[in-house]
Amino acid sequence: MTLFSIAKKNVARNFSQYFLYIASMVFSIVIYFTFVTLKYSDTIEREIESSQKIGSLMSGAAFVLIFFVAIFIFYCNAFFMKKRKKEVALYALLGVRKRQIGFMLFFENLLLGAVSLLAGIIIGFLASKGLLSILIRLMGYDVAAPFAFSWQAVMNTVIIFMIIFLVTSLQGYRVIYQFKLIDLFHASAKGEAVTKPNPVIAAIGVFLVGLGYFLALQDMTSKIWQVLGFLVTPMVILFATIIGTYLLFHSFTGTMLKWLKKSEKWLWRDLRVLTISQLLHRVKAHATTLTLIAILSATTITAGGAVFGLYYNISSTVKQMDPNTYMFVEQDEATTKKINRIVGDTDYNRVVETIEQNFTYNDEKMAYTLLSESEYNRLANVQQRDEIHVKGHQLYALDAAYDERFSPSYTNMTLQTKQEDFKVIDYKPYNLLNSALAYSTMVVSDDVYDTFAAKKSAKLQHFRVVIDPDATKADAKKVATILPEDAQLSSQPADMQANVESMGVLLFIGSFLGLVFLAATGSIIYFKMLTEAEEDKAKYVMLHKMGVSMKAMRRSIAGQNVVIFFVPLLIGILHSAVALKAFSSLLSMNLIIPVCMWMLAYTMIYALFYVLTVWSYTKMIKQTIQTEGV
Structure with a gap:
């Protein structure tokens, strides 16, 4: 042979x-x-x-x-x-x-x-x-x-x-x-070296993880971020979280299990004394592996949750930045007729006049798009926004991208021209014009607008704005083909498609990479636990000889696997929840629904490995008992 x-x-x-x-x-x-x-x-x-x-x-x-x-x-x-x-x-x-x-x-x-x-x-x-x-x-x-x-x-x-x-x-x-x-x-x-759980090291582990969470949840404008810097702070967060996680498995989990062991009423039921004793050994022996699984789970859930969250919010994000279906620099009459034939009946199709105006704020020049009150209210009515009214030298700010952490407050802001001062009386967190063609917008009274427009230096802009809820990607392509490059077309369907494409690819890649990582982590624990089962055969045979039922042994096996499987997962989910909370705060985006969906899907697939491991472990012990003829 x-x-x-x-x-x-x-x-x-x-x-x-x-x-x-x-x-x-x-x-x-x-x-x-x-x-x-x-x-x-x-x-x-x-x-x-x-x-x-x-x-x-x-x-x-x-x-x-x-x-x-x-x-x-x-x-x-x-x-x-x-x-x-x-x-x-x-x-x-x-x-x-x-x-x-x-x-x-x-x-x-x-x-x-x-x-x-x-x-x-x-x-x-x-x-x-x-x-x-x-x-x-x-x-x-x-x-x-x-x-x-x-x-x-x-x-x-x-x-x-x-x-x-x-x-x-x-x-x-x-x-x-x-x-x-x-x-x-x-x-x-x-196996891996086993050390006794140390309450001091356990406390340090909890402190480091808490420190990582605290820093991650701070605004980037906070004093801590400013003192440590934008490069050092993320490194400190990663270091504290990873080292803290290792110490949690090294000592904290063991300390908690030892504390449970002292509760005699709870301990002497079924095979809990055996379950706790074996867990004390396994958690300490496999601290490095369990840490890697927790960190890998956190990374997978965070990356996947972030991409899925962005994909889930594409529609609202694009509509926030492009509230109009099409917006472009007004063209000649022949081109306009061609466009009108494509778009057909629409909710809104007219030319909107704006002025590109520089103001001074704290000795710094800032460019804004001026929109008259009447023009605003016409467009706001179609977009189902509130009407506004301004008087004299008042300004009303519109800015969908505004973030008070990184930008000066609009409240009581005074903007200056060479001749006059204007005061911002309020602010709305949305755009009325597509952001690709307009700066942050200031709404002024019609009289003030006419005064600015009458100046020789006025930079008047005429945009055709079309709102068509029934627009298709095919229509958007036709419009883009007709318009010349200098029309500076801003197309909501085209931007939507571009975002769906890029996020769709990332979601596809992230999902399948996540599945591979999940399969790998599940397999690693599976192999680890079956190795333990091989070593524990004699113990379970002895227990069976002592009259312990297979049902009690199965409960003990399931309990041990619950801790080994789900404690790293729980810690990974906590890490990812904090990371995704920080991510959503940074983007000012609500990610709760997509992130919960992603975590649930990950946990359900992960649970299949747990079920398979418990089944294989129990089967191995059962076969050994039958072979021994007990």
């Missing part, structure tokens, strides 16, 4: 143990292959205007994905090697040469990689139509997605992943040469 045949038999025999590892690798390959396929997709290049930008984003996402997947595969490979060191030692004890054992492990790893690669490419091709449809839909296009197959994508995927699998195979080959026989036999007993 050849070494390759033995390797094949080993893979087939241990397939159930390898299944989640293979599934995670296949999923990663499917996503990578999809990203690369979309980069070379003829449909995207032909139908989508920003195809070059999409190609660049897909390349960047593929690089991030391959970097993460490489680390994940190396980690999983190290896990399986550790699990099989005793088997390797037995081969050596039976007289099999080191070189032969090394080649057998090399072939096994290569075979697993080749099977995963083949399955990933086939599934990736079959799923390409669906994934391409999702991307096109997210980008706001109504285009039929074909099956996408690209030899360039296949070669790219094969080369990248074969390099990774060759490296991991060499890693397996070297195992037999790296350790003594006695070390290989006792490898499964070695």
Whole structure:
């Protein structure tokens, strides 16, 4: 029997143990292959205007994905090697040469990689139509997605992943040469270093996380940000949060479990004493891993929540900046007639006159767009805004982008010209004119407006403003084709499409990268807990002999897994909630609904790994008890 045949038999025999590892690798390959396929997709290049930008984003996402997947595969490979060191030692004890054992492990790893690669490419091709449809839909296009197959994508995927699998195979080959026989036999007993929980270190961990949260929730205009600076403060937040998270797992969680252990009434029910004792060991032993999972979960939820929040709010954001369907510099009569034929009946279609006017505020020149009271009220009536009335040297400010943290207050602001002073009496947080063609707007009385317009130096501007709720993307393209470049067209449908395209691509990439990260973190905990199950078999057999029911053991297993799975997730969600609160405050945008939806989706998928782990763990213990004939 050849070494390759033995390797094949080993893979087939241990397939159930390898299944989640293979599934995670296949999923990663499917996503990578999809990203690369979309980069070379003829449909995207032909139908989508920003195809070059999409190609660049897909390349960047593929690089991030391959970097993460490489680390994940190396980690999983190290896990399986550790699990099989005793088997390797037995081969050596039976007289099999080191070189032969090394080649057998090399072939096994290569075979697993080749099977995963083949399955990933086939599934990736079959799923390409669906994934391409999702991307096109997210980008706001109504285009039929074909099956996408690209030899360039296949070669790219094969080369990248074969390099990774060759490296991991060499890693397996070297195992037999790296350790003594006695070390290989006792490898499964070695874990991460365990230290006693320290209440002082636990308090420091809570303080550091609290400090990170406090700094993150401060306005960027606060004294702390000004003292530390805009580069140092984010670094302090990251440092405090990451170190604090590690200390939470290192000591705080252990301290809380020890405190629970002192509650005798609670402790001596079911198998809680066993559950707490095992958790004390596991949380401390895997502090580094649990910290990485919490930080990775926080990063994934924050990035995904932010992108989904922006995508969710595209419509309101664009309408805030472009309240009118079209706005452009008025053209000749022939061009206007062509435009009118395209837009047809509208809610509003007329020329709006404005003045570009410089004022002085605190010795600094500031440019504003002046709009007369009557013109404002006509347009405001159609846009369903409040009417306003100004007198004499009064100004009424309109500014959708205004943020009191970064801009001078409009309250009682006095703006000056060479001859006169004007006082801002109030402010509205919206625009009436499209922001691409107008500065922050000041509404003045008709008399004052006429005075400014009569000046020789007046910079009068005539814009055609069209409000058409039924406008389509096709109409917007026709309007853009007719108008010359100097018309400076501002088109709400075009801006909406551009935003949907860019955010749709980011959401697509972020969602699938997030799924890969989620699959990886779930797999890591799964492998960790099944390793623990392997070591705990004898304990559960003994408990069964003592008369403990399988139901009680299942509750104990579920309880341990709840802590190992959901404490890192809970901390990750808390970190991301603070980060997203700071992000929403910075953008003055309400992200509660999209962020909650994103967190719920992440938690539900994560919970599937928990259910699978509890099921596999319980099954392993049950089979052991049955095998022992108890």
